[in-house]
Amino acid sequence: MILKERPVPIQLLQREALLRRLDTRFYRYKEIEKDLINWKTGYAGEKNTDYYLSYLPEEEFGIINDLRLKNQNTFQMDTILLSLMFGLVLEIKNIVGTLFFDQHTQSVTRIYKDIEEGITNPLIQARRHRNQLLHWMINHRLPPIPLEYLVVISRNSTILKTNPGNEHIFKNIIYAECLEEKINQLAAKYQTPVLKSKSYNKLTQLLLAEHIPSYPEILKMYGIGRTEIVPGVQCPTCKRIPMLRVSATWFCPSCKAYSKDAHFPAVRDYFLLLNEKMTLKQFQEFLLIEKRGVAKGLLHTLHLQVSGSGRTTQYYLPPDCILSPLNENDRKKGDFH
Numbered sequence: 551m552i553l554k555e556r557p558v559p560i561q562l563l564q565r566e567a568l569l570r571r572l573d574t575r576f577y578r579y580k581e582i583e584k585d586l587i588n589w590k591t592g593y594a595g596e597k598n599t600d601y602y603l604s605y606l607p608e609e610e611f612g613i614i615n616d617l618r619l620k621n622q623n624t625f626q627m628d629t630i631l632l633s634l635m636f637g638l639v640l641e642i643k644n645i646v647g648t649l650f651f652d653q654h655t656q657s658v659t660r661i662y663k664d665i666e667e668g669i670t671n672p673l674i675q676a677r678r679h680r681n682q683l684l685h686w687m688i689n690h691r692l693p694p695i696p697l698e699y700l701v702v703i704s705r706n707s708t709i710l711k712t713n714p715g716n717e718h719i720f721k722n723i724i725y726a727e728c729l730e731e732k733i734n735q736l737a738a739k740y741q742t743p744v745l746k747s748k749s750y751n752k753l754t755q756l757l758l759a760e761h762i763p764s765y766p767e768i769l770k771m772y773g774i775g776r777t778e779i780v781p782g783v784q785c786p787t788c789k790r791i792p793m794l795r796v797s798a799t800w801f802c803p804s805c806k807a808y809s810k811d812a813h814f815p816a817v818r819d820y821f822l823l824l825n826e827k828m829t830l831k832q833f834q835e836f837l838l839i840e841k842r843g844v845a846k847g848l849l850h851t852l853h854l855q856v857s858g859s860g861r862t863t864q865y866y867l868p869p870d871c872i873l874s875p876l877n878e879n880d881r882k883k884g885d886f887h
């Protein structure tokens with residue numbers, strides 16, 4: 551049973567928003583495009599793994615995706631599975647080419663089109679996340695449960711290699727399509743319940759409640775000034791910015807198109823790039839709406855979470871970053887394109 555769905559990573563959404571609102575001549579534009587592709591590849595690998603996880607018996611496992619917890623430092627796990635008998639931490643990798651796990655240096659080299667490149671060792675990463683989750687449980691005075699970890703390679707075409715005699719590492723690295731079989735093997739190993747259903751529920755509820763959503767400071771990351779972000783509503787037809795607010799609708803002076811809901815993605819871009827919260831004034835300025843009353847009416851139709859009152863009222867980014875009815879439908883289809 552899925553206890554927490556996998557959201558589209560905020561890092562991916564932020565880069566899409568940046569590319570919409572930066573001058574294409576910005577000196578790191580190409581780099582942002584490349585980084586976006588990497589985030590999309592990673593996310594596609596995770597969705598592919600989710601497909602294989604969907605074969606697991608619903609009643610036996612609770613699945614929590616994209617969980618970010620804090621001990622001294624925060625740590626983020628791609629997926630954890632929990633049963634009454636054991637837990638399993640998954641680190642999902644979508645990598646093209648050959649991966650060589652060096653027994654002596656513990657380093658991992660990726661070889662693709664004759665180019666060698668060192669990458670973070672996913673085994674060490676997965677093991678560290680397992681250990682951090684164990685510490686987190688101890689810190690929260692939860693009964694210890696056996697915790698396993700696996701690196702999941704989401705594409706079958708990735709070739710895995712290591713030094714002769716070191717093949718035992720592959721008991722913790724598997725292809726996504728072998729996941730169901732591997733989990734069944736683990737289930738056969740752990741047959742004694744270590745949790746009663748009451749403490750299992752307590753554990754899963756606490757994990758979900760303690761999740762810390764990530765909000766990377768994307769402008770800082772690329773050295774972008776706030777004034778470099780182009781404000782205004784983007785035309786869904788010709789993609790130009792800005793549209794004008796005319797008689798309760800959006801009008802594009804470039805291609806003459808009209809739109810009822812083009813402000814949704816604009817508000818989302820504001821949240822993704824500039825701040826997790828906004829005031830009415832910021833909303834009005836970013837959407838380039840002349841009249842305060844018009845901005846106020848429109849902002850209220852978004853039904854955002856608020857804090858404070860009067861002129862200091864703050865409106866917040868929804869936790870799943872989903873704002874527009876359009877994206878809501880996309881999510882139901884399980885499609886992010």
Ligand SMILES: [Zn+2]
Pocket residue numbers: 785786787788789790802803804805806807
């Ligand atoms: Zn247009």
